[in-house]
Amino acid sequence: MPQILVIAEHDQGQLKAATLAATGFARKVGSAAGGQFEVLVLGHGVAGVAESLRHCGAVSVLTADDPALRHPLADKFAAVIAGVVRGRGATMVVAAASTFSKDILPRAAGLLDTGMLSDVIDVWPDGGDFTFKRVLFAGNALATVKLDGPLKFLTVRAAAFATPPPTESAAPVVAVPVDGATLPNQIEFVAREGRAAGRPDATEAPIVVSGGRAIRNADDFERLVGGLADALGAAVGSSRALVDAGITPNSLQIGQTGKVVAPNLYFALGISGAIQHLAGMKDTRVIVAVNKDPEAPVFEVADYGLVGDVYEVVPELIAKLKPG
Amino acid sequence: MKILVPLKRVPDADTKIRVKPDGSGIETDGVKFSVNPFDAIALEEALRLKEKFGDIETVVASIGEEACAEQLRTGLAMGADRAVLIRSDADLDPRAVAQVLAALFRREQPGLVLMGKQAIDDDSNQCGQMLAALLGLGQATFVSKLELLDHASRARCGRETDAGLETVTVTLPAVLTTDLRLNEPRYVSVPGILKAKKKPLEVLPLTDFCAGAVSRTKLLRLEAPPHRQAGARVRSVDELLDKLRHEAKVI
Numbered sequence: 064m065p066q067i068l069v070i071a072e073h074d075q076g077q078l079k080a081a082t083l084a085a086t087g088f089a090r091k092v093g094s095a096a097g098g099q100f101e102v103l104v105l106g107h108g109v110a111g112v113a114e115s116l117r118h119c120g121a122v123s124v125l126t127a128d129d130p131a132l133r134h135p136l137a138d139k140f141a142a143v144i145a146g147v148v149r150g151r152g153a154t155m156v157v158a159a160a161s162t163f164s165k166d167i168l169p170r171a172a173g174l175l176d177t178g179m180l181s182d183v184i185d186v187w188p189d190g191g192d193f194t195f196k197r198v199l200f201a202g203n204a205l206a207t208v209k210l211d212g213p214l215k216f217l218t219v220r221a222a223a224f225a226t227p228p229p230t231e232s233a234a235p236v237v238a239v240p241v242d243g244a245t246l247p248n249q250i251e252f253v254a255r256e257g258r259a260a261g262r263p264d265a266t267e268a269p270i271v272v273s274g275g276r277a278i279r280n281a282d283d284f285e286r287l288v289g290g291l292a293d294a295l296g297a298a299v300g301s302s303r304a305l306v307d308a309g310i311t312p313n314s315l316q317i318g319q320t321g322k323v324v325a326p327n328l329y330f331a332l333g334i335s336g337a338i339q340h341l342a343g344m345k346d347t348r349v350i351v352a353v354n355k356d357p358e359a360p361v362f363e364v365a366d367y368g369l370v371g372d373v374y375e376v377v378p379e380l381i382a383k384l385k386p387g
Numbered sequence: 388m389k390i391l392v393p394l395k396r397v398p399d400a401d402t403k404i405r406v407k408p409d410g411s412g413i414e415t416d417g418v419k420f421s422v423n424p425f426d427a428i429a430l431e432e433a434l435r436l437k438e439k440f441g442d443i444e445t446v447v448a449s450i451g452e453e454a455c456a457e458q459l460r461t462g463l464a465m466g467a468d469r470a471v472l473i474r475s476d477a478d479l480d481p482r483a484v485a486q487v488l489a490a491l492f493r494r495e496q497p498g499l500v501l502m503g504k505q506a507i508d509d510d511s512n513q514c515g516q517m518l519a520a521l522l523g524l525g526q527a528t529f530v531s532k533l534e535l536l537d538h539a540s541r542a543r544c545g546r547e548t549d550a551g552l553e554t555v556t557v558t559l560p561a562v563l564t565t566d567l568r569l570n571e572p573r574y575v576s577v578p579g580i581l582k583a584k585k586k587p588l589e590v591l592p593l594t595d596f597c598a599g600a601v602s603r604t605k606l607l608r609l610e611a612p613p614h615r616q617a618g619a620r621v622r623s624v625d626e627l628l629d630k631l632r633h634e635a636k637v638i
């Protein structure tokens with residue numbers, strides 16, 4: 064029976080919601096094939112995060128809490144994960160796909176000489192083993208694959224697995240010993256630019272408003288894209304074109320090589336709809352596109368398309384959404 | 388110092404990907420192949436370091452079919468000094484590729500491996516991290532700023548994370564994987580292409596070089612994703628808001 068280890072992700076003391084989707088994956092495997100799962104929280108001062116996971120359905124919430132783990136550095140985190148996998152006899156290690164998990168999990172898999180699948184969207188038992196479905200080619204193909212070996216590492220797309228309802232019983236929190244002094248020391252943390260406060264993260268928000276090359280400068284982005292997002296309580300995102308132009312930071316990029324989002328509602332404002340952009344948002348429930356070119360490919364995936372100039376349409380939208 | 392840059396042959400970013408009707412793979416007839424864009428960024432960075440510091444040899448390497456020589460020639464034409472093609476017709480997963488690259492690392496002993504953060508065909512984003520683990524080296528992924536420090540014994544890297552830019556220093560040798568913003572790769576020039584013809588391109592059979600590298604991932608079937616139907620055009624902001632409120636019920 065599979066023994067799953069879910070790696071939790073957190074930021075500034077807050078559990079990332081996508082971690083709960085990863086527990087949804089673990090519960091799906093458990094209900095299909097039996098077995099149980101544990102969650103591992105790595106960091107420093109993670110008691111609060113561990114507490115918030117006690118009702119996620121895990122049999123225990125493991126914490127690796129040490130000053131050496133204050134920052135998510137791949138050499139240290141991967142070494143701790145590899146140790147916990149060995150110690151707990153895990154057969155599957157899973158985390159929600161993000162820059163955190165993509166940095167660290169393959170390294171831990173390498174330490175344990177095991178294979179890994181990225182961006183898994185489905186799983187089913189198959190003759191004592193499992194078969195997985197994953198996304199590749201910028202979302203233009205789905206692969207049904209098997210991964211040989213007694214231990215498997217996976218990242219899963221959060222949008223593909225429902226967050227399970229909290230359990231009544233609370234799992235115990237179990238500290239795993241960490242000796243910070245013996246961890247590898249090849250990577251040193253220098254600084255981190257915080258995410259601009261105030262707006263939700265695009266991967267967690269029910270509504271995302273994104274701007275593309277139509278937006279001419281950072282002020283206009285803030286006024287139009289930011290303004291509409293604020294009127295809706297939404298997150299902001301952007302196409303690569305605006306990141307390349309220095310108008311938006313990299314952390315806003317939606318797409319094949321940026322963030323993948325699947326909110327209830329996505330606004331593509333002056334975005335043409337290149338496959339690399341669509342790869343990051345086409346599992347959205349409702350897509351709205353505003354583009355002055357009636358032939359723009361984005362209209363082929365939009366539920367509601369409005370042909371028009373974002374400089375006219377968006378201020379009108381904002382005005383009409385404002386109460387009173 | 389020597390810099391090793393792996394180059395993967397992938398369908399060009401501008402080609403439309405079509406899955407074969409039998410689900411065994413993608414259609415390759417008439418498809419243009421290119422150097423994986425992230426790998427081209429890695430090579431560009433290696434060349435810029437060479438131009439800045441002089442005493443650097445850049446080695447490009449590819450693992451795969453005979454045709455990968457084309458992408459290696461492109462790398463040589465951009466300015467790499469020599470190329471190694473490790474010949475294999477097998478479908479290798481990231482773990483197997485990392486094993487081959489580890490064997491190549493041991494042979495070449497580079498001071499730095501610069502590689503793409505992901506290949507735009509498989510989209511796995513694993514290889515560099517696995518390679519670093521196999522070699523016990525430091526890593527920095529998603530690098531968009533790079534600076535060598537202390538006589539190239541360390542690198543200061545800006546990393547693009549979901550939360551924003553993170554800066555770390557890494558002890559060299561290390562494996563660094565590139566993000567889009569690191570640089571814009573140069574175009575191949577005609578003199579570059581002519582020069583490339585005279586540069587060494589060594590071909591090694593995988594079976595001699597790293598026989599243990601076998602894929603653990605088995606592809607059972609490839610399929611096109613469900614088609615998303617285009618919806619309706621709306622003519623005004625009022626109509627759009629009405630639909631979002633009363634039809635889709637999302638605001």
Ligand SMILES: Cc1cc2nc3c(=O)[nH]c(=O)nc-3n(C[C@H](O)[C@H](O)[C@H](O)COP(=O)(O)OP(=O)(O)OC[C@H]3O[C@@H](n4cnc5c(N)ncnc54)[C@H](O)[C@@H]3O)c2cc1C
Pocket residue numbers: 274275276277278301302303304305316317318319320321322332333334335336337338339340343353354355356359371372373374400424425507
């Ligand atoms: C390896 C690789 C990875 C990539 N990864 C990503 C990724 O992760 N995410 C991503 O987004 N892109 C990515 N791209 C880039 C992608 O191919 C496109 O170039 C990019 O998405 C285009 O951005 P855009 O739609 O904003 O710009 P454009 O394609 O230039 O489109 C601008 C659109 O705005 C419309 N427009 C202009 N002015 C107005 C106006 N006033 N009002 C209304 N409409 C207007 C135009 O009609 C046009 O449709 C990647 C590319 C490569 C090669």
